[in-house]
Amino acid sequence: MKPARLIMTLFTAVALSMPLASAASAAPEASGHHHTLRAAAPKGFYIGSAVAGGGHHENQPYPDPFTSDRPYRKVLAAEFSSVSAENQMKWEYIHPERNRYNFGTADAIVRFAQQNRQVVRGHTLLWHSQNPEWLEKGQFTKDELRAILREHITTVVGRYAGKIQQWDVANEIFTDAGALRTADNIWIRELGPGIIADAFRWAHRADPRAKLFFNDYNVEGVNAKSDAYHALIKDLRAAGVPVHGFSAQGHLSLDYGFPDDLERNLKRFAALGLQTALTEVDVRMTLPASGVPTEAQLRQQADYYQRMLTACLNVSTCRSFTIWGFVDKYSWVPVFFQGQGAATVMWDDFSRKPAYHVLRSTLAERR
Ligand code: G3I
Numbered sequence: 001m002k003p004a005r006l007i008m009t010l011f012t013a014v015a016l017s018m019p020l021a022s023a024a025s026a027a028p029e030a031s032g033h034h035h036t037l038r039a040a041a042p043k044g045f046y047i048g049s050a051v052a053g054g055g056h057h058e059n060q061p062y063p064d065p066f067t068s069d070r071p072y073r074k075v076l077a078a079e080f081s082s083v084s085a086e087n088q089m090k091w092e093y094i095h096p097e098r099n100r101y102n103f104g105t106a107d108a109i110v111r112f113a114q115q116n117r118q119v120v121r122g123h124t125l126l127w128h129s130q131n132p133e134w135l136e137k138g139q140f141t142k143d144e145l146r147a148i149l150r151e152h153i154t155t156v157v158g159r160y161a162g163k164i165q166q167w168d169v170a171n172e173i174f175t176d177a178g179a180l181r182t183a184d185n186i187w188i189r190e191l192g193p194g195i196i197a198d199a200f201r202w203a204h205r206a207d208p209r210a211k212l213f214f215n216d217y218n219v220e221g222v223n224a225k226s227d228a229y230h231a232l233i234k235d236l237r238a239a240g241v242p243v244h245g246f247s248a249q250g251h252l253s254l255d256y257g258f259p260d261d262l263e264r265n266l267k268r269f270a271a272l273g274l275q276t277a278l279t280e281v282d283v284r285m286t287l288p289a290s291g292v293p294t295e296a297q298l299r300q301q302a303d304y305y306q307r308m309l310t311a312c313l314n315v316s317t318c319r320s321f322t323i324w325g326f327v328d329k330y331s332w333v334p335v336f337f338q339g340q341g342a343a344t345v346m347w348d349d350f351s352r353k354p355a356y357h358v359l360r361s362t363l364a365e366r367r
Contacts, residue, residue, distance in 0.1 A: 048322030065330050067105070125171075126196065127170075157206035280323075281321065284341065
């Protein structure tokens, strides 16, 4: 741990009157007695984390977390019953050249999940971001592009057939105003909105058992964007397109209010016959000059986590709740939002924040 981080952690532990020994107890206890999130969870309810690696991690002064950090892997295995590839199944990683796939890390994640009795969420197949340059700048004809997407989905979904519980087939296809991203999403721009239905059909053919999702941020509440999803999914299902789920990412910030209508929103999607999920939960905050969150911030953060989990637990079709990383040192938040951070449920040494404890007790109450 970097000295500055260590000082921060020590300071925070004292400030919260948490004995530092609690850092040691963060190591996964032997199974049973609800000492971990997954042990506390009700039967059939999946509590997940993103698997850190790729993306922003590549510019950070530490080696790849998933492949190099053994304590990290231990906590990942002990605490969670579902894992999502943070970056490793995205196009730029898994399909770096037109005629070459790179399955190494994605395979390792799926293997890790099987060894630890975890399910996997696949992320993602049709998105505007993190596409390789060969694709974005390729000057392909429409027929070629269509064939490229079809081949990609068939290959990637087919490779993990039977091993992925939920796929984020289409990610972030609407703007906050509820308009399709026709400018920056290469697939929709070049091939029209009909390509979305095709993506779901191809994915379903490649793995009939995987549940196929739309996934986005800023769709926790009822708003223009979630309305757009609701209308689109209703139409697609009426047309027999294999869409099985709708998920809200759940990237919240203490600088904004909590979306009180989260449960109501999930329920209207459930009413369409869909599975629902929270897939990328974290709660960031503007940090004080010290860089250390105040007790009040930590309490409010725990409250946001708890309310998101409770909303999901209150919806019968919401059986999957995933956090976007569990330890602050690997979080994407400080990289993207200057002055913000502390968004996850564990300090850098894997000791547990109030948010962790409240998640675990909320799960245990529903067991
Ligand atoms: O591609 C550029 C490369 O050209 C450039 O040289 C390099 C230098 O900074 O950056 C590269 O971009 C990086 C990108 O991953 C692709 O590897 C970004 O810096 C990096 O910040 C980015 O991070 C990932 C981000 O998705 C990209 O959108 C994060 O690790 C990942 O946690 C994050 O995850 C997303 C979900 O997939 C979807 N929902 C939102 C969530 C948080 O942003």
